[in-house]
Amino acid sequence: MIRSLRTSSAIVALFAASVVMASPGTAQPDGGADLILRGGTIYSGEAAPFRGDVAIRGDRITYVGPKAPGTAARTIDATGLIVAPGFIDPHTHVGEALASSDPAARLVLPFLTQGVTTAFIGVDGGGDPDIARIFGTAKAGAGGEGEAGLGQSTRDFGINFAAYVGLGAVRAKVVGAADRAPTPAELGEMTGLVDKAMCDGALGLSTGLFYAPQSFAKRGEVVALAKAAAAKGGIYDSHLRDESSYTIGLTAAVDEALSIGRDANIPVHIAHIKALGVDVHGQAQAVIAQIEKAQKAGQIVHADQYPWSASGTGLSAALLPRWAQDGGRAAMLKRFDDSAAMARMRPEIAENLRRRGGPASLLITSGPGGTENKTLEDVAKERSVDPVDAAIAILRQREAGVASFNQTEPDIAAFMTRPWVVTSSDASRGHPRYYASYARKYATYVKDKRVLDLRSFIAQSTAVPARLFGLEGRGELKAGAFADVIAFDPATFAPRADYAHPALFSTGMRFVLVNGVLALENGEPTGAAGGTPLPRTPAAGSCT
Structure with a gap:
């Protein structure tokens, strides 16, 4: 569930440089744990890191602290790993x-592997x-x-x-x-x-x-x-x-x-x-x-x-004036065949191209055959046409996705x-x-x-968005919270995808649990699906 945040006072703490949190070490309920992540460096959300354990039973965290009491069905050695809430x-x-x-x-592995x-x-x-x-x-x-x-x-x-x-x-x-x-x-x-x-x-x-x-x-x-x-x-x-x-x-x-x-x-x-x-x-x-x-x-x-x-958008959104898109794609194509409309449109496309940084700044990431992974400048040169004409020719065939370096x-x-x-x-x-x-x-x-330190990066990706959007029980490692937990290797957590090869999984994410379900184990997907929809609870009394 997601709770409602309606007042300034409910959010003021989010903008503080640090948050005072309870000392780690909440007692684990009787009955043991399903899983203990042991000996990792724990970044529990916004608090200072410490070395310790995270214990999980079912879909909840039962303990976060220096040493989990009791037994567990399974223990994972997290020594040398950063243990944090799942990113939001x-x-x-x-x-x-x-x-x-x-x-x-539906597993959304590109996300789980990050x-x-x-x-x-x-x-x-x-x-x-x-x-x-x-x-x-x-x-x-x-x-x-x-x-x-x-x-x-x-x-x-x-x-x-x-x-x-x-x-x-x-x-x-x-x-x-x-x-x-x-x-x-x-x-x-x-x-x-x-x-x-x-x-x-x-x-x-x-x-x-x-x-x-x-x-x-x-x-x-x-x-x-x-x-x-x-x-x-x-x-x-x-x-x-x-x-x-x-x-x-x-x-x-x-x-x-x-x-x-x-x-x-x-x-x-x-x-x-x-x-x-x-x-x-x-x-x-x-x-x-x-x-x-x-x-x-x-x-x-x-x-x-x-x-x-680089942002990502459609070629038409990047270059065409909005009046040229009035009525949808069919109307747009008709305007391409209207000399008066094109006389008005061409200089506006050229100006939009200028503000984007020129044809070399637009990399086509999806589009008609022969255009993908090429800049608009490359396509124009190959076809011996002006970049504006190249853009129109592409859009006549179909919409194209672009990475716009801007x-x-x-x-x-x-x-x-x-x-x-x-x-x-x-x-x-x-x-x-x-x-x-x-x-x-x-x-x-x-x-x-070194624009950010690790603690700030984790807070911006976990506890702060959870509080901004009222996600109850998420974004922090604490007893009673949902067991969305990750563990990554700080030496190897890195991207492999780039603009030329955008669909490569990242490396270094070792373990991911979603609501207590182990979705990534030793860096490999388990095939298990632990996610759930999170409907927001409307303000009290606002729906009948």
């Missing part, structure tokens, strides 16, 4: 894997409003039993997951892909969908205001839906309208997210915070100042960040060191962040660049 990833695109009919896909035991889906406005189906709680005859609900009793999952209801999915269901405002009746229908999704366990409302057709939503529409989520104790999760200089600009987009949060009286979470593109490089400090000013005024605001300089290391480090920024992956196919984000953050920003 608050921004992912693994809903498709979790919905798969293939049990192997130590991720809990993920959030439905982000960027894509969250299906039928949350009851997603969690498998829909009743027969209500679109639940017998359909592809993620949480049906016949489904086994490698990881735990929570889910947002998304503006994009709600808008598509009621308004469609058109660039227009909803009618009052349609807005009422949309808020009703959000309200029901929240009562069925949604974490909150997610938006992807950068993407068409969500970009057509005006601020008032978003506030109305956010109020519906707020009434049930939810969170407003925002892919900003502009992380660069496409429309209103980065700082204005942050202001918009903050004002939506204030007007709707809802906590704000900024997804994959960044300064994207040459026009806004160096603006991280200005964004940090905006957010921390809002926090000082009593507003609840936090963010997540993936540890890569961030600077000083901006990445500035965001990463703020206590209200937690680790995420934004995991999506074709980008190494799916297989390697947590391993990369450790190897690059803890070991190599």
Whole structure:
């Protein structure tokens, strides 16, 4: 379960540099343990590390301290390993894997091999409003039993997951892909969908205001839906309208997210915070100042960040103006054949390409044959055409995924060191962040660049997101908590995936337990599935 966090006072401790915790060594109940991890260096969440044991029985931790009493069915020697809570990833695109009919896909091994035991889906406005189906709680005859609900009793999952209801999915269901405002009746229908999704366990409302057709939503529409989520104790999760200089600009987009949060009286979470593109490089400090000013005024605001300089998106989202996407793909293709539309579109595509850093900065990770693992510049040269023409030719065939190299290391480090920024992956196919984000953050920003120490990295990936999002019993190693536990080798925990080879498992994660189920043993998957859906409990009395 996920509890509701609605007040500033409930979250203030999250932004402290350290947390005072009870001394380790909570007594283990009688009856022994199923498993003891013995002699590892324990990072229990945010507290200082110590060497000791973690005992587990069933799906719960029964002891954390210097020496577990009693006996266990099995003891694992964790000497030399870091023992920590399972990582919590608050921004992912693994809903498709979790919905798969293939049990192997539902294990989500790219996450388990990094130590991720809990993920959030439905982000960027894509969250299906039928949350009851997603969690498998829909009743027969209500679109639940017998359909592809993620949480049906016949489904086994490698990881735990929570889910947002998304503006994009709600808008598509009621308004469609058109660039227009909803009618009052349609807005009422949309808020009703959000309200029901929240009562069925949604974490909150997610938006992807950068993407068409969500970009057509005006601020008032978003506030109305956010109020519906707020009434049930939810969170407003925002892919900003502009992380660069496409429309209103980065700082204005942050202001918009903050004002939506204030007007709707809802906590704000900024997804994959960044300064994207040459026009806004160096603006991280200005964004940090905006957010921390809002926090000082009593507003609840936090963010997540993936540890890569390249984002992942679609070629059309990166380059096409939003008006060119009005009405969806069929309308877009018609505009490609309209000389007047193209006369208007070409210079805008060229400008978007400039702000992204030029054609060499866009690596095609999925697309038509002959384009994958090549930059847009490479494709243009091979075809002896302008990069704009190359992009249009690719999009005529089908949408392409791109890794867009658009961030600077000083901006990445500035965001990463703020206590209200937690680790995420934004995991999506074709980008190494799916297989390697947590391993990369450790190897690059803890070991190599020393932007963070190990304790901060673990806190940002466990205890802090658990408290920010109200995940009861997760994110900490303590007696009574759920047994989401990892143990990794600090010398070998590292990514293998890169932009040319994005689907390679990380190394060095030795043991992973999800709700007490051993999912990774000596670095190898066991095939066991211990994950579960995590519906959020609505605010008391808000659902009837």
